[in-house]
Amino acid sequence: MARSDTRYREAYNRILSFCDTLPVEATIPSETRLAEIAGVSRTIIRRCLSRLQDLGLISWEGRDKRLLRKPQDEDRIALPDAGPGKSDLEQRFLDWILRFDVPANTPLSVAELSRTFEVPQHDLKEFLAGLSRFGLVSRRPQGGWMLLGFTKDYAIELSDFRSLLEANAVSQVAEAPVDHPVWQGLSRLRQDHLALKAAIETDFHEFSKLDERFHQTINSVVRNRFIAEFQKVISLIFHYHYMWDKTEEKIRNEAAIDEHLAIIDALEARDADAARAATQRHLRTSKTTLLSSLRLHDLG
Amino acid sequence: MARSDTRYREAYNRILSFCDTLPVEATIPSETRLAEIAGVSRTIIRRCLSRLQDLGLISWEGRDKRLLRKPQDEDRIALPDAGPGKSDLEQRFLDWILRFDVPANTPLSVAELSRTFEVPQHDLKEFLAGLSRFGLVSRRPQGGWMLLGFTKDYAIELSDFRSLLEANAVSQVAEAPVDHPVWQGLSRLRQDHLALKAAIETDFHEFSKLDERFHQTINSVVRNRFIAEFQKVISLIFHYHYMWDKTEEKIRNEAAIDEHLAIIDALEARDADAARAATQRHLRTSKTTLLSSLRLHDLG
DNA sequence: CATGCTGCATTTAATTATTTAATACATAAA
DNA sequence: TTTATGTATTAAATAATTAAATGCAGCATG
Structure with a gap:
């Protein structure tokens, strides 16, 4: 019934690796230095030093610490296996x-x-x-x-909010300087869209990935932590919803490719108004698709 | 070392109040009914019933429960004082x-x-x-x-994001039907702005409240949970920052009143473009003020 | 026989207790 | 004077613990 000592264990192994870089008989740096090296507090360092002393790896008297022998693999202590972690x-x-x-x-x-x-x-x-x-x-x-989600209301409000953010992003792309990486990204996207359009009969399910890349590229121009935070959630939700809704997938994707290309055309022509209009058209389609996929779930 | 029994205590008093509405000798409803009445689980209700029985308030055998006497004030159990709570x-x-x-x-x-x-x-x-x-x-x-906040970057990104939301809100106001409450709100706001403008020499510090009301009215048209969530934070931050920055407060507020009136004018004329332009002008001023107030803090 | 109530058992959630870790401060060495 | 160590205090993470919720079986009642 207490917190784990993973932090100590990791620090110990890190200190061991550091000792491995020193010659035998070398003086070991101060506790404060070691704390910096391992990125932990002195409290942990002192626990590590105690153990190193107990194992006969170092001598430790007052502020005189010496390495007595090279660390071996068996000197390391085991870590509790990490698991998937909470990062994702x-x-x-x-x-x-x-x-x-x-x-x-x-x-x-x-x-x-x-x-x-x-x-x-x-x-x-x-x-x-x-x-x-x-x-x-x-x-x-x-x-x-x-x-709570995903109700119909949630989907509508999310779509509306997305439209707002995306319209803003498109406006900013249109005003981006010529050497901005977004232009290279868009040019590659145009090619990939054309390629997929040519092979649409067989590869239509590849569109999902392309769609995500497209919207990511557009939004990459916007440097705003609030918008970025929302984009993560928005893109996940839309992305997954599209992945299931298999009704008329080929036709839908083919249409979406054209809508994307229209946006790219307008942007490369630096026509902000046209780009915004094309984006609104595209997102209206998206909204409809999202809502209809919800309706399917309600019935099933 | 466990969770508090506040839930039980509150439920007990609630049940006591319910019993007070019954005549003596009356049959007490089933545990499930009582659970519904008190808004808690049956587990709590049974604890309550046990206590009521112990105190001789009710008889309880099997599913026959009778009220023996009217509950008195001293039958209630004390609640741990609530404190400010986490609501605000x-x-x-x-x-x-x-x-x-x-x-x-x-x-x-x-x-x-x-x-x-x-x-x-x-x-x-x-x-x-x-x-x-x-x-x-x-x-x-x-x-x-x-x-983390409030750094300069944070303030800039927050301002930009606010502009985006506010521009959207203004567009929606311009398209609101004539019977929408926003029009009445704006008309009142116009009067209050004019009144404050007339008394600006003495009452200029009153503007802060008016400003908050103005932006709240505009944004009330937007029905979107994501935007609403952000507006709460945004309005707090801007509101408080203005409250401290006392440099040239009178001049600033006088100018802001005119900017607000320009927005109201454009909206009441249903000129969405003009309203958006006026809003952008106003928010650019806001952003500058916010940034300069940060600079003051850095120096102090 | 169906409906609904109660008794009992299991599971979950909130909260405290406990251990690990971080930090602050005093003291001693260089 | 500066820097390191020793010691004490405080905080954070997490398991243990109790309160509460939920699920189910059996029984009473109409």
Whole structure:
């Protein structure tokens, strides 16, 4: 019943590696220096030094510390295996919601989720608290959490918000200097779109990836932490929804390719108004697709 | 070392009040019914019933429960005093940052904050996790949290984002139907602006409230949960920053009144383009003011 | 026989306790 | 004077613990 000592263990091995770079009999730097090297506090360093002394790796008297012998592989201490970690929890969580088609207003059990995602309950709660800012989840009066989205209203508001951000991005692309990397990206995207259009009969399912790349390229011009944060969620949601909605996928994708090309045309002509108009057309289609995919789920 | 029984205590008093509405000798509803009435689980209801029985308020055998006497005030159980609660934690936290001018890159101690705000550490962590979505705080590698904003970059990006949202709101106002409450609000705002302009020499500090009301009215037209969430933070930050920056306050406010009136004029003329242009002008001024107020803090 | 209530058992959530780690401060050595 | 160490204090992460919620089986009642 306490926090893990992973931090100590990692630091110990790091210090061991550092000692390996020193010759035998060498003086070992001060605790403060070692703390800097390992990126931890002195408290941990002192635990490490105690162990090094116990194992006879160093002598330690007052401020005189000497390396007695070269560290061996067996001197290292084992680390608890890392697991998937909470770094990509967001991806995995949204993936889970969408893949298993978790309906709106489902109670979420932190205990259960922490098992399925193999992260401590604590991290999960923190994550859910973050998501609640996007209105995807909320706390229940009787405790625990509740999945709110994806209702029709949520999808509409998300689409509208996306349109706003994307229109802004397109405007900024149109005003980007000629040496901005976005132009190279768009030129490559044009080729890839044309290539896919030629092979649409067989490769139409490849469009999903291309779509994500397209919107990412456009939005890469916008340097704004708030917008970037939202784009992560938006792109995930749209991306996954498209992946399932298999109705008329080929026709839809073929149309979307043309819509993308129209935007690229307008941008390369530096015609901001035309680009914005083309973007609005494209996003209206997206919105319709998203909504119809929801309707399918409601019926099934 | 466990969760509090506040839920039980509140439920007990609620059940007591319910019993007060019944005549003596009356049959008490089923556990499930009582659970619905009190808004808690059956587990709590059974604890309540046990206590009611112990105190001789009810008889309880199998499913036959009878009220033996009218509940008195002394039958109620004490509640741990509520404290400020975590409902307005956001307001209080932002207020604290801005009022005490907490600089960027300050480590935040959950333990300390939980004391100053009188909320459990747990609630605070949840709150901070939410704020991290706005890029205001982030986790530190060595544990704990760190206040990131308000740097210059943060202010710029926030201003830009605000402009985007506000331009959108203005566009929607211009297209709002004649019977929409926003028109009445704007008409009142016009009068109040004119009144303040007339009394600007003495009442110029009153503008802050008017400013908040103006932007709230404009944004009230937008029905979007994502935008609404951001507006809360944005308005707080701008509002407070203006409150301190006392340099040339009168002149600034006088100018802002004219800018607001220009927007109202354009909107009431249903001239969306002019309204957007006026809004951009106004927000450019806002941005400059926000940035200069930051510069003042850096120097002081 | 169906419906709904209760008793019991299991699971989950909130919160404290505990251990690890970070930090602050005093003291001693260089 | 500067820098390192020793010691004490405080904070953070996490498991343990209790409160509460939920699920299910059996029983009473109409």
